[in-house]
Amino acid sequence: MHAGQAPQTADERREALKALCVQTQACRRCPELAGTRQTVVFGSGNADAELMFIGEAPGAKEDEQGVPFVGAAGKLLERLLGEIGLARADVFIANTLKCRPPNNRDPLPVEIENCRSYLYRQVELVQPKVICTLGNFATKLLREDQTGITRLHGQPELMALGRRTVRLYPIFHPAAALYTPRMLQTLREDFLRLPDLLAEPAPEQAQCLGPPEPERDDPAPPAAAGEAGEAESGMAQAGSQIDQLDLF
Ligand code: URA
Numbered sequence: 001m002h003a004g005q006a007p008q009t010a011d012e013r014r015e016a017l018k019a020l021c022v023q024t025q026a027c028r029r030c031p032e033l034a035g036t037r038q039t040v041v042f043g044s045g046n047a048d049a050e051l052m053f054i055g056e057a058p059g060a061k062e063d064e065q066g067v068p069f070v071g072a073a074g075k076l077l078e079r080l081l082g083e084i085g086l087a088r089a090d091v092f093i094a095n096t097l098k099c100r101p102p103n104n105r106d107p108l109p110v111e112i113e114n115c116r117s118y119l120y121r122q123v124e125l126v127q128p129k130v131i132c133t134l135g136n137f138a139t140k141l142l143r144e145d146q147t148g149i150t151r152l153h154g155q156p157e158l159m160a161l162g163r164r165t166v167r168l169y170p171i172f173h174p175a176a177a178l179y180t181p182r183m184l185q186t187l188r189e190d191f192l193r194l195p196d197l198l199a200e201p202a203p204e205q206a207q208c209l210g211p212p213e214p215e216r217d218d219p220a221p222p223a224a225a226g227e228a229g230e231a232e233s234g235m236a237q238a239g240s241q242i243d244q245l246d247l248f
Contacts, residue, residue: 013125014047017248020121024098028219029114033099039066043094043122047248050198051090052128052166053077054119054138055173057097057107067247068093073175076184077134080174080191092126092248094119096138112141120162129202130156130194131166135173142168149173154190158203165203169194 007016021042028034041058044067053069061071069077078088097107097115119141123131133139136149142161143152152170159168171191177184 007125010048013127014248017047017122017125020118020125021247024118026218027098027118030099030111031219033097033101033111036102037099038063040098041066041068041095041100042098042118042247043068043092044247045088045092046090047092047126049090049092049126050129051086051194052092052094052123052126052131053134054131054142055093055095055134056137057095058100059104060100063100068095069174072178073173076174076178080188083188084191084195092122092128094122096141107137112137116141120164123161123166124164127164128166129200130197131161131168132194133168133170135176139170143170153186154193156197160206163206165205167197167200167203169197 007013024042025040027040039058041062055069055073058068059071062068068074077093081087081091096112096119098118099111099115101107101111131142133142133149139149139152140146142159149170149172153172154170156167156169159166161168169190172183172187174187177187
């Protein structure tokens with residue numbers, strides 16, 4: 001690959017995803033979240049997945065472990081995946097926010113906006129055919145519309161996200177289905193349509209791609225954090241942690 005060229009092969013895209021993951025580890029776009037998080041929960045799974053899930057934001061367990069959907073909702077997600085013959089390692093899982101909102105409060109609009117370019121870049125690099133948005137936050141963000149999940153669930157639509165066209169498939173959030181049997185039944189029925197959706201041809205991509213989203217000028221780490229170069233060594237440390245976590 002030459003400088004300035006977009007990553008194309010699966011290996012190139014995986015390497016670019018790793019670099020993005022390392023970049024997010026030092027993110028301070030949301031000062032409150034950067035000050036309270038234990039980890040940045042970038043996302044995990046198959047970096048070349050046909051199916052991607054996008055949830056809301058990490059909870060306490062995810063924040064501890066640096067991996068999305070490791071709590072009760074994640075176990076349900078894994079069970080439903082198993083019922084259609086897929087494993088967690090076959091799909092890519094991410095969230096609208098990469099950091100846990102304190103006390104699990106709702107993500108703020110400014111936080112969702114701050115994190116949006118990371119998510120769009122993840123979509124661009126993983127190149128999924130189908131994206132399941134889990135619940136209201138992810139669905140409203142990606143559709144850029146306030147229509148709620150109760151009206152939209154189970155209805156696929158073609159959608160351009162950044163520079164990628166995907167089949168967007170909103171479904172209920174597994175956390176909401178955990179304690180509501182009727183919602184679980186609906187979620188299961190929507191899941192059962194996924195194999196057919198995945199069997200459809202990949203959506204056509206626009207030939208004339210616009211420029212990628214401009215890189216933002218991220219705030220520098222606080223001065224008290226130390227000498228110049230510390231951010232870089234922090235990145236290197238994050239890189240080795242990522243290898244250990246074997247996120248993708
Ligand atoms: N709920 C989410 O939306 N995301 C997680 O990672 C965990 C629970």
